[in-house]
Amino acid sequence: MTGRLAGKTAFITGAARGIGRAQAVRFADEGAAIVGVDICGPVDSVQVPPSTPEDLDETARLVEARGGRIVTDVVDVRDVNALRAAADRGADHFGGLDIVCATAGITSRAFAADMTESMWRTMLDVNLTGVWNTCTAAIPHLIHGGGGSVVLVSSIAGLRGLVGVAHYTAAKHGVVGLMRSLAIDVAPHGIRVNCVHPTNVDTPMIQNDVVRRAFRPDLIRPPTRDEFAESATRMNMLPVPWVEAVDVANASLFLASDEARYITSASLPVDAGATQR
Template sequence: MGRMDDKVVLVTGAARGQGRSHALRLAREGAGVVALDACTTYDHIDYPLPTPADLEETARLVKADGGRIETMIADVRNSDELGAAVKLAVSSFGTLTTVCANAGIGGERGTMWNTHEEVWRTVLDVNLLGVWKTVRAAMPALIDNGGGSVILTSSLGGIRGLRHTSAYVAAKHGVVGLMRTLANEAGQYNIRVNAVLPGTTNTPLAMNKATFRLFRPDLDDPTMDDVRDTMQGLALLPTPWVEAEDITNAVLWLASDESRFVTGVELPVDGGWHAKF
């Protein structure tokens, strides 16, 4: 018996990284999964983004593991596409119980005053407006279900002022604020709302050459090995970064009935970075 046998989960940003990890584990635990990703590109975003083939690979991996999944290419900035995804969940699996609003991008690599306006708008639109639109689309189905769990992916940047990522940090702070408000508004419907706050995570969003150059500007072409010691210095525990499955473990707990009376919580998974002083 799985910990998610009676659950139906909508996961955004599911083509790779944390979203793929969430989809795989939640399906393995018995959930029906609807996996979304925009599978698109954005001007001025300086690392490779997921493709339709990546989303297909997520579905293949889930099915190979015996799981149930439906996929859709959908942009979290588009309310109509999100509404269609919610309808797909209900038509395919009978209900919707859980939302993992995980989709997000990075991109800017300089001071706030040198950030391109288009980058600012794109990062805010995907990372904050997209989370709001995802939850807004799902709330009627969660209310009809008689309750559920909403898990928003913020970041350590949702509670700390990280340099050279002003749009990302502003958006992720906004996600924490949205979580707090929604927890107060949705509790009467037996809907729990929490946020996970990943630290540096070994996924393409963080582990790319542009990020490496932020950590090691003294090198022309730094690698993961070159930034390891610097990243390790940020944490309390002996790890320079966490893995996607570490975030998934937190998401699974928040999605399951094991956390049935947990709401309004910011849960860092960052090796203790948030607590270091």
């Protein structure tokens, strides 16, 4: 532990697995206490297997195994009152909040003209309004503490268009707009707000038959991991099919730390060059 976040507390949504878990573990490695929340259950219109309470327990175990401190809550980011209660409990437990990572998100696929209203609304509710809810729930604690850092997890879909995910792309572009305006609003309080933009990340959100089939429509059977990787590599400039969750966590750590003390309203791609293809 090198202590880049020593004495700080991070509020992280989507903490049960994937990027959120990686942020929790990586931040704990650097001395932060963690308030981790996740829905730990299914979301309507989403076919990707959901996170579970056991996943969130595993995040807590991993943090504590590194000597870190963590409290967890099962919360849906669409429920702003529940988020506020979780943020309040975490702040009371650790004596405040200093960092916010709005990481929770979902994915689903359909061409825009074929998409149901439910798919559209659910995507915007989770991936955009859920980010706003997270910010409104936690930022008052940062203001009370005299400053801090907010990291919003967008996507390469927040910087470019992608086929078959118009709702996801709209939500992730919206996160960038929210970041830019929010950064102006909270700058007088010493709070910085930035986005990270991953390409595909090797997490359960992409490593499932639903997403793999979308990348390999030429195959009748479910694609293997290697067959998926072959197609996914074409998205990126560097010869890799995806990045690891820790790569996104490392970028988030930089933005959350004092090393980025004068960086705000910035978009940081962690994309293996995908936004330049």
